[in-house]
Amino acid sequence: MVKDIKESIETVVLEWLRNAGVEDPVVVLDESSLSDFGEFSCNVAMRYAKQVKQNPFDIATRLASHLNERAIAGVEKVEAVQPGFVNFYLTAEAKVQHALGIIELGENFGANTTQAGVNWVVEHSSPNPNKAMHVGHLRNSLVGMSLVRLLKASGAKVVADGVYNNRGIAIAKNMYGYLAHMKKNPEAPTDIGYWAEHQDEWLLPEDKNVRPDLFVTECYVLAEKDFSNDPEVEAFTRQMVIDWESNDKNTWLLWERVLQFAYDGIDQTLGRIGSHWDFVWYEHEHYEDGKNYVQKGLDNNLFQQIEDGAILTDLEDKYGLSDTVLLKNDGTALYMTQDIALTDLKKKKYQADKLVWVVGPDQTLHMRQLFAVCEQLEIGDRKDFSHIAYGYVGLKDENGSFKKMSSRAGTVLFADEVIDEVKRSVAERFSESKRADLANETELAEKLALAAVKFAFLKSDSKLDVAFDIEESVDVQGDSGMYVMYTYVRTQSILRKAGAAGAGLPTPPSSLGQEADLLRTLLYFEQSVLDSVKDLSIHHVSQYLLALCHEFNSWYAKEAILDGSDNESYKLALVQAVAITLKNGFGLIGVETVDEM
């Protein structure tokens, strides 16, 4: 495989540089920017010219001639080019062997061992257990799961986890909303005691024929309105929080009932998009523990108590971060308080080496403060904590500029709405093309819609904001998941048609023809995975898949594959190599391939 050739080259270059007097040289083989420059190029001559006080082109020339003398297997020639690049041209045979090697590796093609032995924890999705998941959660979840798969493919042990912040005023609003607005008989009292004795007098999601998460969303919206208009409702809701804290039996019963609706609905959405948690944390189980950590920090003079009794961090000088409150002046916990406890719990439970939080960009300061405080408390090292701040998913306003979605303004798009909308558009295409032979159209439309949505969210850098236009952003043409899927379907169609003919041993050609660019592109898949792991962003893989599809489709347009020639089995092998690469890449993105569309 090309991986081995690259390693051989790097070894020889390293040795040569050391002999030339370079201290601790770093050798990186980059993909050549143009095919005229070979398959890989190296910039060490320019990088170390100053250190060894020689002209970069001279260094490159001598390095190239040394490499040519060493005659590394798979390397046809090495060239030095102004101002000092060293370009590597692989032999046709090596490129063909690489493609055939893909078939041998199968689903393991693209996997690497860069994270072997490292325990990662990835927290993702962060749905609110009082509302349905919206597109922001969708993006979060897709980004998080792509990291989970990427790290697993790199040999890491990965745990995906989720947290439900399931206590406090927001949940109490849902409880009130349910109690007040989901009665079968409007005359029934809005009273927890009465509800506990007469639960069957209240509606369930199935009675209204709505999904449970939309059901709780409705409770929340109705409650929110009453809460801000009616002081009695506000008092009632706040009292529920107090009753809950003092473990009132019926309050807890109602709390569990309402939360379960949310959990059930969110599970449906997560299941639909293939997201998964190995473990779920519930805030109510650990939020009090945070106070012990704050006390410990106070004892060790890491924190300070201010006049009114609240506990404050001391991060200004040591970390250059603004300080924040760790414990309220009434001694109660904050989000930060429980996050400290949770971080330690996570670290210990999983023996975690690296922890990742996929959380919105508005939490950046909070996360930095958390990491710094955890370091002060010796919970872990800051460098092992990463905040993946995916960009906002917003809408375009009249002027075309970015506008954050707001649940108050009613501009929030739910995750399922987006997928359903794309699904409709996909189904429309089926009816237009009159492909009635596809028996499982609905199932297919679902798979294709998920492919389109996932790819749309994961094809660009996750930290950028997305101004979401349901028509444009989840397009099914051009650089889209549908395009990649269509290309995969093409490969499957050809392989099906070839049948047993494709099973023969391919006879590689003596020289490369139209397929040269395709073979070249196949060399770079593994690097795209490595780049994605390094940056903790899957988009390098997505971009690679698009490039591979362009090459494959160009080749497909130029050359008949099933031509009955001696080359046929070889060409079929290339089709198969492309198919495996697309499938593996899609796998990392979280897209399930289909065989027909």
Add this chain to the structure above:
RNA sequence: GCCCCUAUAGUUUAAUGGAUAAAACGAGAGGCUUCUAUCCUUUUGAUGUGGGUUCGAUUCCUACUAGGGGCGCCA
């Protein structure tokens, strides 16, 4: 006021110190009696502004401009 993020073609994005800045959408032209035209070929067009570092800057530093986010008892 302070801190963080972002700025590439008309639009959505790619390229994180390298060579001629790469795609898609849009607009124009062409291509199916041939393995699925949801495709292919081709034309068009871009690094916010001013300095600096470097052999080399979209990439790093700096000032500015514009947009977004955040800044001790919300989550």
